[in-house]
Amino acid sequence: MDHPQEHDMRRFSALLSQNARQWRKSINEELRPLGLTEATWLPLLHLARAEGPMLQKELAQAMTLDSSSVVRLLDGLEAAGLAERTVADDRRAKAIRPTAAGRAVVAQVEQVVDDARRRCLSEVSAGELAVALQVLEKVAAALSPVPLQELAA
Known part of the structure; x- marks a missing residue:
């Protein structure tokens, strides 16, 4: 059985990828x-x-x-x-x-x-959005050499 932290990290990355694909697909449609x-x-x-x-x-x-x-x-x-x-x-x-x-x-x-x-x-509160933004900014900083302000869309 996976350690909970590893499981949560896998789940997070899978959801992040899935949401990005669904977002683009929705906008394209x-x-x-x-x-x-x-x-x-x-x-x-x-x-x-x-x-x-x-x-x-x-x-x-x-x-x-x-x-x-x-x-x-x-x-x-x-x-x-x-x-x-x-x-x-x-x-x-x-x-x-x-x-x-x-x-x-x-x-x-x-x-x-x-x-x-x-x-x-x-359905997302202001507090939830603030926490999500902090997490995503940290992930983006770890992944990308492009400054975060250029990624804002």
């Missing part, structure tokens, strides 16, 4: 009628929440993807008129920002995500 996929809305969300234009490598890091995957995502977003790439300060890199159409899509995504978040957390 709610955004599907708008013609959006995760490959569309997730990079747009990162771009719109950035303080200014992002470089491709910054977007790749924020999404924990390799640069070649981000190139394909950006090609699709640009072709759809949702994002644009311009020459950055050092002329070798491209600065990426959402277009007006991309910002309109982000507003729709934000509404769907806000509604889902309220629905999912409606």
Whole structure:
């Protein structure tokens, strides 16, 4: 029989993974009628929440993807008129920002995500949420070289 602490740690990691998958699946299903996929809305969300234009490598890091995957995502977003790439300060890199159409899509995504978040957390008290946040921040810090403020969504 597992030691209770080991069992609880296994259960925690399994629930964390399951909840993350279910969260993304739920959001994807709610955004599907708008013609959006995760490959569309997730990079747009990162771009719109950035303080200014992002470089491709910054977007790749924020999404924990390799640069070649981000190139394909950006090609699709640009072709759809949702994002644009311009020459950055050092002329070798491209600065990426959402277009007006991309910002309109982000507003729709934000509404769907806000509604889902309220629905999912409606039975969680402020105290429970505070404790959960502390735990998840510690886990994120142990797992990721990306600063926590960049992960907030």
